[in-house]
Amino acid sequence: MPTSFRPELLTTTVAVVAVGVATAYYFYVAKKSKSKGCLDPDNFKEFKLVKRTQVSHNVAKFRFSLPTPTSILGLPIGQHMSCRGKDSQGEDVVKPYTPTTLDTDVGYFELVIKMYPQGRMSHHFREMREGDYLAVKGPKGRFKYEPNEVEAFGMLAGGTGITPMFQVARAILENPVDRTNVHLIYANVTYEDILLKEELDSLATTFPTRFSIYYVLNQPPEEWDGGVGFVTEEMIRLHCPAPSPNVRILRCGPPPMNKAMAAYLNTIGYTSQMQFQF
Template identity: 75%
Template sequence: MELFDGYSLRIEIVGIVVAVFAIAAASTYLFFTKKSKEVIKPYTPTTLDSDVGYFELVIKMYPQGRMSHHFREMRVGDYLSVKGPKGRFKYQTGQVRAFGMLAGGSGITPMFQVTRAILENPEDQTKVHLIYANVTYDDILLKEELDALASNYPKQFKVSYVLNQPPEGWNGGVGFVSKEMIQTHCPAPAPDIQILRCGPPPMNKAMGAHLDDLGYTKEMQFQF
């Protein structure tokens, strides 16, 4: 499926009959060789271990991106080398009472996967509070899916959108994610909560400073 400046890709796992991307928020490494040089890039699938036989990626396209250019040239039926999962974050059911999530752009993918893992497990009552920042409305990835989760699990999942350049009539957040937004939408500092963040480096740095100022300890924070 083509998005505003990206694609949602489904990749079939050939010759493997079990789910191999079962670790929520772990990265999958895609790679190909061009002119004797290997190009490799990590992506976080939006699918779970219950999605057997394939995995899906949401990918932003960049004019100078070598992997982006390769994806543009690929056609249905082409092969791509994959390895993984790999990552420092390994979610376990009930590890915290609540998550706050601060995402920017394609940084939504690990948040989406963790959120799905929580909400689709009837034994997991963890609450999730997501703040998702983008430049324009058309930049919002997975909006339909996020809104559906918020509608289907209103007691567990809340999502707040923030735009730098909002359209006329926009009633969400405007500008950059602020300390006030975090205080309003995320769980307060406590030993049984965690704030996850994933976005462009400047955003990650700013969010880390906000969280420190608001009293979130290092143990309460995780950056993908």
């Protein structure tokens, strides 16, 4: 029997095995995800709300169950779905939303919803309770993504526009064969308005060399080390990858922000092929 033992060898072996197991699991789930999902692009289908978690005074996370514990929603990366509900007058209303979950999250999907006082669909979500059903149709959207199609993404998000960005970033970073880097600028009015902050910070901690995030607040707290005001051309130059055929810039936010960002991107030199607006 050997008389000495090298702990570092065991540590390396365990790490390699862990990565191998994680990679095998990812591809197993990814393979299942290519099977038919639960969404129907032409007809609304109803899904049961099984958990509602209040995140702040006007933001909640809604978890909906799929037909079986191994069912997948069937939503391509970066696409959205139409949700139907009733406004305060009892009239039907339909609005697009992007889940924060992926098809690797089997058996359920989640929506993070900011409920505005006068929002018609906001009223429906505000009234929803566990056990209620949500009518959903999809997938919808022009965005198509293949792993490693670009070297880096720059992302410009404002308010609830973070949800498609979070979905794309998660899909990239959790794929063991995707080496794409992600640089996100996320703008809000106040600190309390920042959606998915814990999840975003976790991505930055877990993937420090591949994911960076720069928060911008119009009304920051007293001690704040992020950006102040609105997203500027200089912020984009500092925190997003420079224009290149191997770079793509995604943007999603309120119409005034989208318009301003498009003008900045054009000035910096990003071609129309390098840009996509959700």
